[in-house]
Amino acid sequence: MEQWKMENNDRKFEEYLGEFRPRKPRALPELIVHRQVWPRRLAAAAAIAISLGASLWFVRRKNELNNGEVVAKDSTSMLEAKSPASPLALLPLTQVALQDPKQLDAQLTAASLRVLPDFRGSTSTLRVLAKE
Amino acid sequence: MTERKLSAEDVRRLYDQHGPALVAYACSFVTDAAAAEDVVHQVFLRLLSAEIAIPDVPVAYVYRAVRNAALNAQRSGLRAVEVDPQSSVFQHRCGNQESALALEKALAELPEEQREVVVMRVWSGMTLEEVAAAAGAPLNTIASRYRYALEKLREKLRPYERNENGTMEDGK
Numbered sequence: 001m002e003q004w005k006m007e008n009n010d011r012k013f014e015e016y017l018g019e020f021r022p023r024k025p026r027a028l029p030e031l032i033v034h035r036q037v038w039p040r041r042l043a044a045a046a047a048i049a050i051s052l053g054a055s056l057w058f059v060r061r062k063n064e065l066n067n068g069e070v071v072a073k074d075s076t077s078m079l080e081a082k083s084p085a086s087p088l089a090l091l092p093l094t095q096v097a098l099q100d101p102k103q104l105d106a107q108l109t110a111a112s113l114r115v116l117p118d119f120r121g122s123t124s125t126l127r128v129l130a131k132e
Numbered sequence: 133m134t135e136r137k138l139s140a141e142d143v144r145r146l147y148d149q150h151g152p153a154l155v156a157y158a159c160s161f162v163t164d165a166a167a168a169e170d171v172v173h174q175v176f177l178r179l180l181s182a183e184i185a186i187p188d189v190p191v192a193y194v195y196r197a198v199r200n201a202a203l204n205a206q207r208s209g210l211r212a213v214e215v216d217p218q219s220s221v222f223q224h225r226c227g228n229q230e231s232a233l234a235l236e237k238a239l240a241e242l243p244e245e246q247r248e249v250v251v252m253r254v255w256s257g258m259t260l261e262e263v264a265a266a267a268g269a270p271l272n273t274i275a276s277r278y279r280y281a282l283e284k285l286r287e288k289l290r291p292y293e294r295n296e297n298g299t300m301e302d303g304k
Contacts, residue, residue, distance in 0.1 A: 022152035
């Protein structure tokens with residue numbers, strides 16, 4: 001009974017204490033800042049991701065183009081080597097020799113006119129040497 | 133005991149629910165309400181920075197953190213703001229500033245463990261079981277602390293309690 005009386009008094013006094021309210025503190029400034037910073041960070045991350053992706057795409061694209069040019073250059077040089085006007089190249093000549101020996105003779109003759117010293121003209125090396 | 137990091141929303145909710153009581157609690161360690169508010173802000177800003185993993189019962193952690201921060205502030209004594217002796221961290225619903233100041237003074241004179249129980253119970257709205265869990269003490273110990281605290285407070289606030297009850301009854 002004594003205990004109940006005590007508890008009842010306590011409850012009443014507790015209610016009285018509850019009539020006092022602690023002053024509400026000012027709002028947390030960082031909460032507002034957080035809300036503003038979050039989308040900014042997201043936008044920055046998206047921008048970085050996009051620019052990185054674009055850079056990678058450009059690099060890959062450039063590499064693909066370069067590879068294409070190299071292939072094209074290779075095939076062009078092969079063709080040039082096969083033509084009579086081109087300088088002597090062992091690999092194309094070997095290919096021509098295997099495929100068509102007559103064509104090889106023709107190509108060697110044509111090439112010799114360009115590569116070997118000319119001894120038939122009036123200013124040929126041989127004629128000059130013969131005069132001496 | 134598991135630990136976790138609180139989201140900004142969790143921290144805001146915690147601040148709304150317990151911020152005023154925590155300021156009242158901190159006020160008994162530092163010189164004035166503004167300093168107490170600074171202390172509570174400091175603790176919650178650290179929580180917002182999401183660098184701290186806290187236990188499953190965040191209230192208990194926050195009370196400990198506010199206590200430590202308030203004691204640090206008290207030791208450093210850096211606050212140079214003029215204290216208004218007429219301003220209290222409490223407000224009575226009848227607007228009696230005198231009783232509010234008396235309550236603040238009476239709370240500050242309580243032993244720390246009793247003050248903590250009263251603040252958690254009355255102004256944070258926690259049950260004694262929750263206070264026991266937060267304080268890490270047996271329920272019986274917490275109940276005893278609470279009863280002793282109420283006795284001391286009642287003794288010091290008796291004149292105001294009578295007056296205010298009388299005023300309210302007259303008002304009816």
